[in-house]
Amino acid sequence: MDDTQSTSELRPTQEKAPGFQSWRPYQSAQQCCEPSTHFQAENLSIVYRKHLALQNVNLEINKGCITALVGPSGCGKTSFLMSINRLTDLILGCQVSGRLLINETDIMAPFTDLLHLRRQVGMIFQKPTVFPFSIRKNLEIPLREHGMCDHATLASSIETSLQQVGLWDEVKDRLNQPAQGLSGGQQQRLCLARAMVLSPEILLLDEPCSALDPISSGIVEDLIVSLRGRYTVIIVTHNLAQARRIADYVALFWAVDGIGQLIEHGPAHTIFQSPQHELTSAYISGTRG
């Protein structure tokens, strides 16, 4: 609980809405938080029918930090993310084994309340997936589903969450218009607002900037940085420069003989400056992957 205390002064862009102008590389990555494990994977393996997508992953993720998952296409990054909120349950033929602990609670245990888990763990997909309704309805659906019915409270939660992602000023006059009318970057931020409106503890971001132009991408990136300390963020990215800019920790996945594995994991500066594994140095120097 004192993580939030110690990090409260490290929220540079939280007060005002993040804009592209305020974007700058985040330098002091390693001092983001008191290391305390929030999420832990033990011997995690994921199988799609016969195909082993991820094998024996052991990974600890610290509370309030930004952890970047990097690695070439098909090495199981998305599968890993989807196992954290057990979205893998919905994929036909997908089996997950091992232990996944959030705050020391095993979420793989039978009778886990999945709705509660998924409320605790928000997720953003690679492609913005707004519901085909109005902007307001997009945010109202999850709120109502989790028991908020009062109009005034709904309206204020919607406003707060849109302000958090810096979207409020852009959309406040068109809340009742279709969300598909927004630009890609705005849609992605709406998705982020929609995930954050439920105040999750962990945010899973699957290549949130890959479909965006540099400006929108910068805005979203700023936003992610502003979450440091308040949320535990796990972000998949193909953009090493981005990982360098925002991540406190980096985990490199690699498909060895078609089987995804965790190759190396550690503080971002260690991974980028003195990688232990040859694959890591090859990947970050761009000679492989």
Place this chain on the structure above:
Amino acid sequence: MLSPSNTIGETGATLMVWTAVTLIATPFLWLSGDLLWYGWHQLSINFVVSVPQNAGREGGIGPILVSTGLIMTVCMAVAMPIGLGTALFLSEYTQNDQVSGRLIRGSLDVLAGVPSIVFGLFGNAFFCQLLGLGFSILSGGLTLACMVLPILIRTVEESFRAIAQDQRLSAAALGISQRATIQHILLPAAIPGVLVGCILGLGRAMAETAALIFTSGYVDRMPTSLMDSGRALSIHIYDLAMNVAGGNSNAYTTALVLIGLLLIINLSASWITKKWTTLNQLPS
């Protein structure tokens, strides 16, 4: 740039396309022209509301329209909830390769190909006799419901499947239960498809004769309850044309009314689809 042989090929292709268009358009134009020619002069408000006389040779089609409306209402009232439920079951609760899903889909495909006279005989045996409903609007409507279910279910199921899996995943990722996802996200998104399915089913039911002969019957009086026998438009046409000497002129006019109604039904289906797609389109 174009070699002569190419131009010839071009001309040949154009010719073929136009021949095909003419071949298809001719029967339709002929049919409508014929109906208009022989039926139009009699068409009036009076014809639409008045009671048939002299076995239908004179008078209008008022009670027949009412019976048709009632039969359609029964048909859709029964077919819509069952169709929607089955479609949801097929698209949301079964996987493509699951036995229950395969079984249901297989039976629906068979049912879709069954001639309507067989539905008529089945309706007669099951609803009229076994359930003791007799020749009645209720029997007719229920038989038609069985008949339109396959097409209805298939269209509605398709419209659910057309919704990207992303939507379901993002709903689940927000901790929204499957029931709520269906209710708040999938159903609203599939409404146009559901409506179009219903309208297509309605059109099919409206045009049906054989399934009604043995179930809703011939009686051309104004129905007073669903248990009364009632004559549908298509049966009226059939009867006038085949069994009543001198009924041709009224048969034509009735057919004109029926075609008009079918046209309205189909146009409204495409109107809904169009309206909905523009509504959901990016007004960038």
